[in-house]
Amino acid sequence: MKKNNITPITGQTLSEQVFDELKEAIISGEITQGSKITEDMLAKKYGISRGPLREAIRKLEGIRLLVRIPHAGTRVVTLTQTMMEEIYTVREALEGMSARLAAERMNDAEIDNLRQLLEKHESNIDQSEGKEYFQREGDLDFHYCIARASNNEFLMQLLSSELYQLLRICRYQSSQAPERPLKALNEHRQIVEAIANRDPELAEILMRRHINGAWNIVKNLFKSENDKSTLKKEYS
Amino acid sequence: MKKNNITPITGQTLSEQVFDELKEAIISGEITQGSKITEDMLAKKYGISRGPLREAIRKLEGIRLLVRIPHAGTRVVTLTQTMMEEIYTVREALEGMSARLAAERMNDAEIDNLRQLLEKHESNIDQSEGKEYFQREGDLDFHYCIARASNNEFLMQLLSSELYQLLRICRYQSSQAPERPLKALNEHRQIVEAIANRDPELAEILMRRHINGAWNIVKNLFKSENDKSTLKKEYS
DNA sequence: TAAATAATTATTGTTGACAATATCCTGTTT
DNA sequence: AAACAGGATATTGTCAACAATAATTATTTA
Numbered sequence: 001m002k003k004n005n006i007t008p009i010t011g012q013t014l015s016e017q018v019f020d021e022l023k024e025a026i027i028s029g030e031i032t033q034g035s036k037i038t039e040d041m042l043a044k045k046y047g048i049s050r051g052p053l054r055e056a057i058r059k060l061e062g063i064r065l066l067v068r069i070p071h072a073g074t075r076v077v078t079l080t081q082t083m084m085e086e087i088y089t090v091r092e093a094l095e096g097m098s099a100r101l102a103a104e105r106m107n108d109a110e111i112d113n114l115r116q117l118l119e120k121h122e123s124n125i126d127q128s129e130g131k132e133y134f135q136r137e138g139d140l141d142f143h144y145c146i147a148r149a150s151n152n153e154f155l156m157q158l159l160s161s162e163l164y165q166l167l168r169i170c171r172y173q174s175s176q177a178p179e180r181p182l183k184a185l186n187e188h189r190q191i192v193e194a195i196a197n198r199d200p201e202l203a204e205i206l207m208r209r210h211i212n213g214a215w216n217i218v219k220n221l222f223k224s225e226n227d228k229s230t231l232k233k234e235y236s
Numbered sequence: 237m238k239k240n241n242i243t244p245i246t247g248q249t250l251s252e253q254v255f256d257e258l259k260e261a262i263i264s265g266e267i268t269q270g271s272k273i274t275e276d277m278l279a280k281k282y283g284i285s286r287g288p289l290r291e292a293i294r295k296l297e298g299i300r301l302l303v304r305i306p307h308a309g310t311r312v313v314t315l316t317q318t319m320m321e322e323i324y325t326v327r328e329a330l331e332g333m334s335a336r337l338a339a340e341r342m343n344d345a346e347i348d349n350l351r352q353l354l355e356k357h358e359s360n361i362d363q364s365e366g367k368e369y370f371q372r373e374g375d376l377d378f379h380y381c382i383a384r385a386s387n388n389e390f391l392m393q394l395l396s397s398e399l400y401q402l403l404r405i406c407r408y409q410s411s412q413a414p415e416r417p418l419k420a421l422n423e424h425r426q427i428v429e430a431i432a433n434r435d436p437e438l439a440e441i442l443m444r445r446h447i448n449g450a451w452n453i454v455k456n457l458f459k460s461e462n463d464k465s466t467l468k469k470e471y472s
Numbered sequence: 473t474a475a476a477t478a479a480t481t482a483t484t485g486t487t488g489a490c491a492a493t494a495t496c497c498t499g500t501t502t
Numbered sequence: 503a504a505a506c507a508g509g510a511t512a513t514t515g516t517c518a519a520c521a522a523t524a525a526t527t528a529t530t531t532a
Binding site for chain 1: 388
Binding site: 013014015048049050051052055070071072073 | 514515517522523524525
């Protein structure tokens with residue numbers, strides 16, 4: 001195999017490049033959840049030595065995308081329903097706070113930008129029926145904007161570099177209810193209005209409801225999945 | 237210098253041992269905030285090679301105790317007032333949720349244990365007047381118990397492995413208001429009562445107030461520090 | 473045949489050397 | 503004297519070999 005299979009972005013260290021590549025490979029499902037990874041295999045795949053690879057693995061472990069057992073090996077995280085519920089719960093707390101802060105701190109120009117983002121999402125929903133991927137990344141766009149608007153660097157990093165990555169894994173493995181995008185858009189609108197009215201209390205409540213609602217959808221999808229498989233079992 | 241200065245705990249990897257040692261050195265202030273650390277120096281100090289050391293550094297970077305600039309170097313984090321406010325804000329969101337979950341999930345026996353913990357703290361306050369250290373670790377004990385009682389592994393890890401470490405740094409560098417421990421104990425009692433009454437709503441609100449109050453104390457300490465130094469400046 | 477145990481293999485942990493990069497110092501130029 | 507350029511030095515990034523540990527297989531024994 002040829003060496004240096006990774007895209008060489010100038011200024012980035014090998015460890016960082018592999019970190020990014022591996023992260024995307026995990027999130028996209030290219031590397032299956034729960035599968036065991038060996039350092040040798042990855043080092044060969046990416047054409048680097050094990051040193052920088054191990055550093056990348058440690059960082060991935062830090063943001064919970066890999067689970068490592070000393071001396072034994074490391075596996076890609078397996079997102080169980082329990083874990084997903086935990087993630088959504090933490091998300092509710094963190095993004096609720098983020099919406100509150102946004103309502104306290106955003107100025108008119110920033111709120112205007114947020115409104116424009118929602119308009120763009122609306123036209124996207126009209127045009128790209130069924131193209132879940134873009135709608136979902138759009139959704140994350142909105143949440144990312146609020147997180148940034150909180151003006152709390154720590155909060156934003158926690159959300160963007162840890163939580164949202166896990167969330168993207170959830171999304172890659174569960175399909176979406178067809179009526180959800182429009183409902184989500186309306187909820188986003190309500191949140192923006194609360195922010196525009198400088199109502200931190202309400203902004204937080206609405207954001208928390210919004211995320212709770214999203215979790216209920218995902219949970220139900222899980223349930224119907226289970227029902228289907230038990231049904232199948234009964235007939236086989 | 238003799239080799240292997242670190243305490244050799246069986247089963248732990250060198251990287252993990254150095255991770256723990258370095259973490260404590262940073263939190264206790266043994267390594268000054270903002271000071272630059274070089275890999276060679278640390279490798280010699282702990283008597284290991286740079287490989288495992290770098291892994292430990294990456295992990296410390298992951299929990300925000302070190303700040304690293306590629307190719308340039310890595311420094312111990314400097315906790316500014318802004319950062320501390322950010323930490324307390326995130327903490328408010330996370331621990332508020334954790335108290336809510338605790339109120340939903342804890343059983344009678346667990347609540348009893350919590351009450352006993354508070355009694356122990358009370359007698360500690362009576363006995364160890366002025367011994368801030370134990371009182372503060374006691375405070376963290378309480379919060380850690382609630383976090384564990386949330387029964388949300390993700391939330392608990394976020395709190396204990398990231399937030400509480402940063403919090404301990406804050407505490408090492410700011411002295412405490414003398415009347416705070418008793419006030420804190422009472423607030424803890426209120427929270428436990430809300431949990432005992434299975435009132436998640438109230439438990440969350442009280443916890444958020446409690447943490448907000450703690451932040452206000454710290455903030456005021458900062459302010460009086462600043463006042464003192466400006467005063468000094470005027471006279472010099 | 474099944475369980476226990478020893479040998480083998482695969483994988484991770486650790487090291488020291490080398491390469492690449494940034495920082496610091498020195499000398500030159502304007 | 504200040505600013506810039508270039509080289510020396512220190513520091514980080516990368517590699518490949520070696521050591522230690524865990525998983526696997528083969529072997530022996532009850």
